[in-house]
Structure formats: structure tokens, C-alpha cells
Amino acid sequence: MKTQKLFENGSHSWLMFGRDNDKPEQIIDTNQYLVISKNNALLMDPGGIELFSAMLSAVIKQVPAEKITHIFASHQDPDIISSLGLWDQALPSSTLHSPWIWESFIRHFGMESITYAPIPDAGNVLKIDGVHLEFIPAHYLHSSGNFNVYDSEAKILMSGDIGAALEEVDAPLYVEDFDEHIDKMKMFHQRWMPSNSAKNDWVKRIRKLDIDMICPQHGRIFKGDDVQRFLDWFEALEVGLIEK
């Protein structure tokens, strides 16, 4: 599994993990993110059971286990958080931040020790060592209870399935040619995202933020001008469609 540093300043850093060559062929490749501050770390969308060993191995190279005090699950899907039963044994003192509507569902993955911190529909803020991480509502994109993570200092938006693309495990980390990239993400957004009004509402909300990078859970990262290109493209896209 590859590890890529996305941002670093005096207070904290952002890492991305993904492009796991050892993952079983039939499971979708996922990107995981880690924010490391002075004494704490937030692990975002840690992934499925199949990925757990590779993920913990990659993370433990960066921080000691006890420093990972927070986990975030944008929604309830298996590729997001089905590894929870194992993290529960690895990080029993940590707190899981996830949409309130999924608590009783997510607990089915096995959670005895980790504390569940339900995120209200309107979102909230997690402060770790003075770093503000905002849980931004992204409901119905695609899950009915769904959040992104925004860091105004790093100007990074971890966007979950929004901006996701289905591609090869050795794909580059960043979008290089936006127009070419559309083909890889169009069907995903049209088929998985059910609501045009939720989508437009999200675009309106995100346009107000200062963003350098949009980091999805599958595929490539949008940076620089591609951030606005993505928002324009997504706003114009009709979703909730099955390709005939």
C-alpha cells in the first residue's frame, strides 16, 4: 500500500494511503486518509476487513497506535468501515465519528470498546490539538447519512464517494487531464448518487469553502483548478440515472 503526504505545517499533516497492489482483485481500491496532529490522529474511512492488515501496517509506520484516538466513517458502507471489528481490538480507546443515523447499523460490524460519537445531520467540528476538522453534510451523496471532512488550514476536503472514480490500482494519485477523467467517474456519480437537489445543495455549500484539494475515497485527487472544474461538472451532471 502506498503512502503519500498531502499536506504538512507546524500543527498537523495529512497522509493518503491507497493503491494497494496486494488487495484481492475483486474488491474496489480505496483511499484512506490520516490527519496527524501533535498528540492525536484521525483515521478517515479506514476501509474493509480485507484491507485491515495492510492499512494498520501502513499507519503504524507513521504513528504509534495509541496516537490514533479518532476514526471517521463517512457512511455505513463495507468498503468504508467493515474493518471496525478489528479496529475495535486494535484501538479500543478510540472514538468513532459517524452519522447518527447509522449507529445501530454500523455496530453490526462489531464494536465493543470504541466509543461512537454520532454526528448530527447539520454536522459538527472535531478539534484535535487545536486543529479544526469540520464534518460537512453530504447527505444522499450517496448514502442518506453522509459527511465530508474539511480542514480550512490545509484547504483539503475529504469528499468520500463524491469525486470517486473506478480505475486501475496503479492509477496516478492526482487527476492529470480532467476531461479524460470524466469517463472514469460519470457512471459512478449518476448511478450511485440518487438526488439532484442534494447534489446541488452540496455544491452550493462547498463553493463557499476555500479548497486546494478534493480527496475522494476512490480514484484520484483533484487539486488546483481541477477543484472548480469538478464542482462545475458535478453541478451540471444529472444524477439518479441508470444507463440504458
Add this chain to the structure above:
Amino acid sequence: MSDISHNYFVSVAEIAAKLDQATHIAQKLSLTASNARAVALRAGERAAGFRPLTDFIDRLAEITITSSKRINQLAAVLSQTLAEKVRADTAIAHFNAVYVRAKNSPYIHSLDDMYHSCSAKQQVLEKTYKRQIDQLNGELSMLSSELRNAVILATLSRVEASQAGTQYQEALINVADNVEGAAGQIKKHIKYSQQMVATLDEY
């Protein structure tokens, strides 16, 4: 979850299913005892020796039903322990993989406490699992030995039936056959369950 552990779950479920079938057979046996009592009453003095046997048939049915329920409960608890054990075993296997993959990580030993705590939990579950298998085995053996009495009961029933006169003889012999047949079927289910328990012991 591996195919092997999946098979263990199936084994536990099969034990519960077999004992459920045994309960149904025992319920029919209880009905047989009621019918036999009625026939013996009608036969009067000639079937006086048969009447106490119906109490024994009833008792056999009751023991089978009670024991089957207990075995079902034990199987349910065992299934839960097995699920926890598989989870703990899976976690340890994953952590072992992490120790290999990240052996040069400066923070690898930050996992040690968690690993020891998981190992301790795994050992407790292992002991619990073995103890529950022993309990299950004990209950199955007890029921099996109780069913040995069914052969004696059927033989005695046939002897008493032969004294009841031609009018009732056939009905009472039929009772003896039912007792023997039911006990045979229940024993078959128990034997199969014991084989399943033996496979669980291998895990």
C-alpha cells in the same frame, strides 16, 4: 471468515436442528404413551401390567424433550462463543501479519499491549469453547444412555401386550414398536450430533 470456520458454524446449527427433530419425535412418543394408557384402561385387568409402562414411556419422552432443549441452548451459546473466537483468531492473524509487514516500523511495539490483551482474550475464549463442547458432549451422552432404556421398555411392552388378549394385543404391540422406532430415530440424531461435536473439538 475461512471455509473451515464456516463449517464449524454449520456443525453447531446442525446439532441444534437434529435435536429439534428429536424433540418432535419425543412429542409424538408422549402422544403414543397417552394412547397406550387409554388402550390399557379399556383392556382392563388383562393389561394391568402395561399401565405402569406407559409412565415410563412418558418419562422417556419428557427426558428427551428437556435434554433436547438444553442441548439447543448449549448449541446457541457455543455458536456465540465460536463467533467471538473466530473474531479473536482473525484479529490475531491480522496482527501477526502486521508484525511481519511493518517489522521495521519505529512504532511497531505500540501494538504490543493490544496484542497481549487480544491473546489473553483468545485464550479465555479457547477454554470457554472447550468447556462448552464438553458440556454438549456430556448432555448428548446422558440422553443417549437414557435411550438405552427404550429397548428394555419396548421388550417389556411386547411381553405385557401378549397378555392383553387378541382384541388389544395388536394396538399394544404397535405401542412397543413406536417406542422402539422413536428411540432409534432419536439415537440416530444424537449419534450424528456427537459426530458433529467431534469435528468442533478439532477447531
